[in-house]
Amino acid sequence: MGEPMLVILAAGIGSRYGGLKQIDAIGANGELLIDYSIYDAIKAGFKKVLFVIKDEIRDDFMEVIGNRMERNVETLYAYQEIDALPPGYSVPSGRVKPWGTAHALLAAAPLIDGPFAVINADDYYGPGAYRTIFDWLSASGDRPGKSHFAMVGYRIENTVSDHGAVARGVCVADEMGYLVSIVERAMVEKAPGGARFSEDQGKSWTDIPGGTLVSMNFWGLDRSFFDSLEGDFAAFQEKSVPANPLKSEFLLPAEIDSLIRRGAADVKVLESRDSWFGVTYREDRAGAAEAMAKRHRDKIYPTPLWG
Numbered sequence: 001m002g003e004p005m006l007v008i009l010a011a012g013i014g015s016r017y018g019g020l021k022q023i024d025a026i027g028a029n030g031e032l033l034i035d036y037s038i039y040d041a042i043k044a045g046f047k048k049v050l051f052v053i054k055d056e057i058r059d060d061f062m063e064v065i066g067n068r069m070e071r072n073v074e075t076l077y078a079y080q081e082i083d084a085l086p087p088g089y090s091v092p093s094g095r096v097k098p099w100g101t102a103h104a105l106l107a108a109a110p111l112i113d114g115p116f117a118v119i120n121a122d123d124y125y126g127p128g129a130y131r132t133i134f135d136w137l138s139a140s141g142d143r144p145g146k147s148h149f150a151m152v153g154y155r156i157e158n159t160v161s162d163h164g165a166v167a168r169g170v171c172v173a174d175e176m177g178y179l180v181s182i183v184e185r186a187m188v189e190k191a192p193g194g195a196r197f198s199e200d201q202g203k204s205w206t207d208i209p210g211g212t213l214v215s216m217n218f219w220g221l222d223r224s225f226f227d228s229l230e231g232d233f234a235a236f237q238e239k240s241v242p243a244n245p246l247k248s249e250f251l252l253p254a255e256i257d258s259l260i261r262r263g264a265a266d267v268k269v270l271e272s273r274d275s276w277f278g279v280t281y282r283e284d285r286a287g288a289a290e291a292m293a294k295r296h297r298d299k300i301y302p303t304p305l306w307g
Contacts, residue, residue: 002114004137006046006130008034009104010061010121011054011080020060024285026292029304033279033288034065034121039305041117042073044130045138050076050111051121052104072306078108086234092245100249101217103233109226115140118219118252124288125152125218126274127300133220136270140222147227147265149256150220151179153213158275160190162287168195169215169253170208171269179260179267182215182253213269215253216276224265232258 013034014020026033038049049069053061058079069075080098083091084107098104105118115137119125129152136150153171160166166189169182185197185208194210233250240248259265279288296303 005048005116006041007050007116007118008121010051013121020064026289031305040127040130044134048074052078052108055079076111080104080107089237095246101252102250102255115222120217123278128274129272132270137220147224150268152218152272153269154216154276156195156208156212156214157210160195165189171213173269177269179269
C-alpha cells in the first residue's frame with residue numbers, strides 16, 4: 001500500500017475568472033488559495049500531490065501553479081477530457097461542460113496506488129482538516145469486506161457566507177459517526193446560533209443548529225473506490241445524460257452515496273473545527289485575502305508562505 005496522496009480537482013480552476021492568469025492572489029506575496037492547501041497538506045505529512053486538470057490549460061497551469069509546486073512537493077498530473085467516455089458513447093452535440101468530479105477521479109486512477117484524499121482546488125479547508133484526514137488514511141490499512149472511506153465535515157456556522165445564501169450538503173450520521181446520507185440544501189444562510197435553510201425561496205425558514213456538520217467535498221478514499229466507477233459512469237451515460245445532455249454531471253458525493261446505499265462502502269465522518277472558505281467568484285477575493293492576512297499575523301503561516 002502506497003503512502004497517502006493528495007488529489008486536487010483542478011480541471012475547472014480559473015473557468016469562472018476567464019482563465020488561470022486572471023486568478024487573483026490571496027496572500028500578500030502572491031500566494032493563491034491552492035498554495036495554502038498544499039502547504040497545509042505537506043505539514044500534515046502528505047509527500048505527493050496529484051493535480052487533475054484539462055490538457056488545454058496545461059501550459060498556463062504549469063506557469064501559474066505547477067512549476068512552483070514542483071519545487072516543494074512531488075507532483076503528478078492527470079488530465080480530465082470530455083471525450084474520455086465508455087465504448088459506444090459520444091459527447092452530445094453542444095456539450096462543453098466537464099463530466100464532473102467522479103469522472104475527474106477516473107482520469108486520475110492509473111496514477112493512484114494507495115489511500116488518497118480528494119479536495120477542490122478553489123477551497124480553503126484549514127490545517128486541522130489535513131492532519132485529520134492524513135492520520136485516518138495512514139491508520140486505515142487494508143480491511144476485508146466493504147470499502148471504508150472518510151469525509152471531513154465542517155460545522156455549518158464555519159461555512160456560511162456573510163454575503164448571501166449558499167448551497168450546503170447537510171450530513172446525517174448514525175450513532176457511530178458513519179454517514180447515512182447527505183441532504184442537499186440549496187438556500188442556506190447565516191442565522192443566530194448556526195444557520196437556516198429555505199425550500200420556498202425565502203418565504204419560510206428552518207433552523208440548522210450550530211455544530212451540524214456539512215460536506216465541503218473533502219474525502220478520504222482508497223483504490224477500492226475505483227472497483228465499480230467505470231461501470232457506474234457507463235450507467236450514468238445511459239440513464240442521466242439523455243435527460244440533460246449538456247449539463248448532467250457524474251459527481252463524487254452522488255457516487256459515494258450510491259456506494260453507501262448499495263452496502264459497498266461506509267464513510268466515517270471526521271469533524272474539522274477549522275473555518276472553510278472558497279473563492280468561487282471575484283467578489284469573494286477581498287474576504288478571503290483578509291482572512292488569510294490574519295492567519296499570517298497569527299503565525300499560522302510564515303510570510304512569505306514558501307520561504
